[in-house]
Amino acid sequence: MANIKDVAKLANVSVATVSRVINNKGYVNEHTKELVMQAIKELNYVPNEIARSLYRKSSKIIGIIIPDLKNEFFNDMISGVEEVILQHGYKTMLCTSRESLEREKEYLQIFSTHKIDGLILCSNSPDIASYTNLDIPIVALDRIISKDIPSITSDNYMGGILAANRLMVANCVNIVQFRGPKTLSPANERSNGFLHTLHQHSNLNVHTVELEFTPESITDIHNFLQAHPEIDGIFAASDIIAANCIRCLKKLGRDVPQNIKIIGYDNTSICEFMDPTLSTIAQPIVSMGEIAAETLFKLINNEPIEQMHISLPVRLIERESTK
């Protein structure tokens, strides 16, 4: 894709002159204007941030939208984002959407007023049009929100496969998946990878229970496990849900990992604190944040993006709960 330098070169003028023409600011004589317009047409050039930023004072602020602060997964990811933002001499404006589209729209208004330079989006309820209307670089983190917006995710489908394989190797046959909400694409991909793998084996009895990521979900977990004493394998949507499974099973007098194997998701700090310690699917959480921020700065600096949608590898971390 042609950039402003290509236009300047072809028209044999300076980049500043091209910028003045594009932004219709400052004096440019009619002949030069004509040359620039011709070059723009010839190269099919679309004016971009760089061009506009020649006339726009940068705020040096990157906006970040996350669902809430009460999630170690997001907090660790944003720490990775912040680290890179700082290295570039920018600051962050962190906003919590609380999954409310209305709140997001209010923040977008603020971002627009304050002329932020870019946006990292980990939102669950994106109104894509509102974001693209902002006309600033955007990177989606932990979810794909549009084919035109670069995204950094981890390989959730593979995460489901790894968990399924581990439970099968442990000879689990009565398996339950406590999965996340269907509105979340990462939860759907994990579930698909998990079920597609298990369904290749007809001897397995597989349950799926959909949970919200709220403290109240422990009641659903307890009720299910009490009603299903035959369960010998659990794949949980998060480490917290897996930790809640261990708590419930202790109350029900069942021995983990002797009678029942459990695999969590994320590899957050709770894994090492649990007794038994918790096996889990590890996402490269901090790296996801770092790469998202690096991708955003490429957009801001008008550098090429090698890959629009980056999916980082996950891995199984074996601890006591699957031994």
Place this chain on the structure above:
Amino acid sequence: MANIKDVAKLANVSVATVSRVINNKGYVNEHTKELVMQAIKELNYVPNEIARSLYRKSSKIIGIIIPDLKNEFFNDMISGVEEVILQHGYKTMLCTSRESLEREKEYLQIFSTHKIDGLILCSNSPDIASYTNLDIPIVALDRIISKDIPSITSDNYMGGILAANRLMVANCVNIVQFRGPKTLSPANERSNGFLHTLHQHSNLNVHTVELEFTPESITDIHNFLQAHPEIDGIFAASDIIAANCIRCLKKLGRDVPQNIKIIGYDNTSICEFMDPTLSTIAQPIVSMGEIAAETLFKLINNEPIEQMHISLPVRLIERESTK
């Protein structure tokens, strides 16, 4: 202290007129100006936010500075702050200082540029002058930074007393306090309350180990507990440190609570996940945030503050680790 309404009343003019005089904007005839100036002098009135805000467009943004995102205690507290800010129709601009004075100063510059309406400060390295120069309402949260800046804390000294009493009731005689850094006033107050209580009893053997709130502190904990097999009571600076004590003691083959009692601090989610579950000193974390935000809005709206420094009560939550 006189406010703009008092001046208006004494000068027998409208508040808007007083504001015009103070800000030297808009037409006011010389006679009226004289009356206003006389009233200002008589009442020893200092122009404040309200007066200036009549001419200043509010950004409806509250700035928040916290040390980092990796602390459930701060995250829960800020959730309380956010809730109240939302109720008032304002938005938040959350910034992490990472205990860097330089970063804080950069954020202050942003706050100043963006004309935020108020600031909640949970910072560890406050350069008070920089903050007060901002000339906006400020509330300190979880620490007292100046006698002139309202603060919301919890009763850390009492937290130390409650922990000391509980360990003595359990007949602990070889006690260690894993305390937080001396640069943090809450950590100092807890330690003072704890030690003053224990020092009233000469039969006790008391150790104090100062720890940073970092994952690496687990090595110091392990080394101390290995070198001191006589320890039978622990007071930890946070629930995470207490949880790390439980992990270390398991590795050392020591039985909690049979041989050794442990009390954490904060009452975060990890308490219920531990095995044994963790006794702790509970701070009213969310309330602290809510009250800080409510106090800030009183300042913004020029309403009276009943109490400059509010210290909320703490309580002991008894779980398995002290049974």
